[in-house]
Amino acid sequence: MQTPKRANDYLLHIEDLYKSYGNKLILDNIDLSVTSGELCTVVGPSGCGKSTLLRIILGQEAQDRGHIHIDGKPADFPDTRRGIVYQRYSLFPNLTVLDNTLLGFNLRHNWWQRRRQRKQFEQQALHYLSRVRLEEHAGKYPHELSGGMQQRAAIAQALIMRPRILLMDEPFGALDPQTREDMQLFLLELWEQEKMTIFFVTHDLEEAAYLGTRIFVLSRFYSDERGHDEQQRGAKIVADHHLPQVASASDIKKQPAFIELLESIRRAGFDPDVLQHAREFNLQHPDAFQTLTDSETGIDKI
Amino acid sequence: MRKPPLLLGLHARPGKYLKWLLAAVPFILVAVIYVTAAHIRHAENPRDKLLPTPTALSQSVHKLAFSANKRTGEYMLWSDTAASLKRLFSGIILAAIAGLLLGLNLGLFPGFNAVFYSFLTFFSMIPPLAILPILFIVVGIDEAAKITLIFIGVFPLIARDTYLAVKSLPQEQVTKAITLGASQLDVVYRVILPQIMPRLINSVRLSLGAAWLFLIAAEAIAAADGLGYRIFLVRRYLAMDIILPYVLWITLLGFCFDWLLRQLNNRLFRWYQA
Ligand SMILES: Nc1ncnc2c1ncn2[C@@H]1O[C@H](COP(=O)(O)OP(=O)(O)OP(=O)(O)O)[C@@H](O)[C@H]1O
Ligand SMILES: [Mg+2]
Numbered sequence: 023m024q025t026p027k028r029a030n031d032y033l034l035h036i037e038d039l040y041k042s043y044g045n046k047l048i049l050d051n052i053d054l055s056v057t058s059g060e061l062c063t064v065v066g067p068s069g070c071g072k073s074t075l076l077r078i079i080l081g082q083e084a085q086d087r088g089h090i091h092i093d094g095k096p097a098d099f100p101d102t103r104r105g106i107v108y109q110r111y112s113l114f115p116n117l118t119v120l121d122n123t124l125l126g127f128n129l130r131h132n133w134w135q136r137r138r139q140r141k142q143f144e145q146q147a148l149h150y151l152s153r154v155r156l157e158e159h160a161g162k163y164p165h166e167l168s169g170g171m172q173q174r175a176a177i178a179q180a181l182i183m184r185p186r187i188l189l190m191d192e193p194f195g196a197l198d199p200q201t202r203e204d205m206q207l208f209l210l211e212l213w214e215q216e217k218m219t220i221f222f223v224t225h226d227l228e229e230a231a232y233l234g235t236r237i238f239v240l241s242r243f244y245s246d247e248r249g250h251d252e253q254q255r256g257a258k259i260v261a262d263h264h265l266p267q268v269a270s271a272s273d274i275k276k277q278p279a280f281i282e283l284l285e286s287i288r289r290a291g292f293d294p295d296v297l298q299h300a301r302e303f304n305l306q307h308p309d310a311f312q313t314l315t316d317s318e319t320g321i322d323k324i
Numbered sequence: 325m326r327k328p329p330l331l332l333g334l335h336a337r338p339g340k341y342l343k344w345l346l347a348a349v350p351f352i353l354v355a356v357i358y359v360t361a362a363h364i365r366h367a368e369n370p371r372d373k374l375l376p377t378p379t380a381l382s383q384s385v386h387k388l389a390f391s392a393n394k395r396t397g398e399y400m401l402w403s404d405t406a407a408s409l410k411r412l413f414s415g416i417i418l419a420a421i422a423g424l425l426l427g428l429n430l431g432l433f434p435g436f437n438a439v440f441y442s443f444l445t446f447f448s449m450i451p452p453l454a455i456l457p458i459l460f461i462v463v464g465i466d467e468a469a470k471i472t473l474i475f476i477g478v479f480p481l482i483a484r485d486t487y488l489a490v491k492s493l494p495q496e497q498v499t500k501a502i503t504l505g506a507s508q509l510d511v512v513y514r515v516i517l518p519q520i521m522p523r524l525i526n527s528v529r530l531s532l533g534a535a536w537l538f539l540i541a542a543e544a545i546a547a548a549d550g551l552g553y554r555i556f557l558v559r560r561y562l563a564m565d566i567i568l569p570y571v572l573w574i575t576l577l578g579f580c581f582d583w584l585l586r587q588l589n590n591r592l593f594r595w596y597q598a
Contacts, residue, residue: 081499180503
């Protein structure tokens, strides 16, 4: 068993995280740590608890047990260190695109400061809007935009406040394949320019492998020494890889190495018939660690 | 594509002018029935008071609205209207403000909700007219009692509707606002409140009917002027030539307020129409 790493060394550090709904365990002893600047993607079968994990990191929901630290400081209720882009509901329907982008500034400054610095804030907002190619739509309301445009506006709205870590929950889930690909390229571009840390949840394996510098596979399909009671066992991180940096090459998706990578992840996380043992998860990333309990490893039975 | 039918069926698409015309039909029909009935009754008994003829009505309206009272110099209809509207607006504006604040806080703060939610539900079940005597005893029979009655009648509805509106907003919005730097008060008053405003205006529109009801009831029982007061005063003389114009006038006022509020909503909250 690896020794747990120190929370202070990481941007995001999660240890021994448990969460259940009713008597159904969803997240089961999750450990992970992320260094600054990484684009982490989280994949897993539908319903395995990806959104739950993200909501807990965000602070929108409370874990049953376990610790979350951001920059070494405990993270509980939501705050400005964590930005969020949801699949929906990220924009405020009563504000124009420009006002949505400006909202962070407006909320953080008092009336007097807003008056004095309005021009400056607006310039910056428009700059971000042009980055997401929405400057012509600055005066529109969210319902006047297409789904892809709304997501781009939501990304600008979150980015402009420069959160320590940007959480995204299937931000491109509702988009058509073409727009989706556009948005993926766009996100990579932004990430490279802004040196952001991103935690990106998706159920699309290809998207996860293509975007990420690091991939977490969250799944209930594994085995350990706790017997076969499915109710008592929740999703764990069954694989944690470093991914080759491929940013601009979109034909990567057809290369054999990439396809093989997808296949191995599919076996590890998505195939209910392939049950890896918890001791044998593929946790190759240098920052990966695992704190199995005695009952999981079976030590207590020896 | 086939031409859509003018009037009948799910696919009907009546044109703009036809719509106006059609909307007028029920009104014209009622007017015609009334005039016919009045004529029949007057043919039998020229002194009939129950259904005054259109001429009698227009004379009465002229007297009520356009000729000053010789003694006081007041125009009866207008002074009654002014007195009533003052009460109506005071009551409903107070109820709207209080209902908005209560609904917002109930919807957003679980602690506040825990204390006041059941009480509000309980309070809203009090039939306001049943406590009118208590109001007269406690606050006296002057303006305050009437305004309080309207307030009590309308405020729970607005509070509960605001509460439901707040509840229907996704929790994600609150979280999102906080990650953008909102304080708790910011969330309530700068993020959620602006989104509730159009809904508030709509619930005021819906409660206008109830507000009129309570206003007229209060005026009927204890007042010295006002639209309701007048109607119940002349009832004794069976003065249908006054009652009917007053009722029509009240209806027209209500209709206009509703229309004005709807326009206000359309103008101010373009995003809400989607
Ligand atoms: N508020 C809740 N109350 C009860 N059960 C819940 C709640 N939220 C989620 N769950 C359950 O938790 C499990 C994980 O849900 P979650 O939304 O995290 O899945 P997911 O991995 O994001 O799935 P998807 O890829 O479909 O979005 C599901 O089985 C779901 O039924
Ligand atoms: Mg999800």
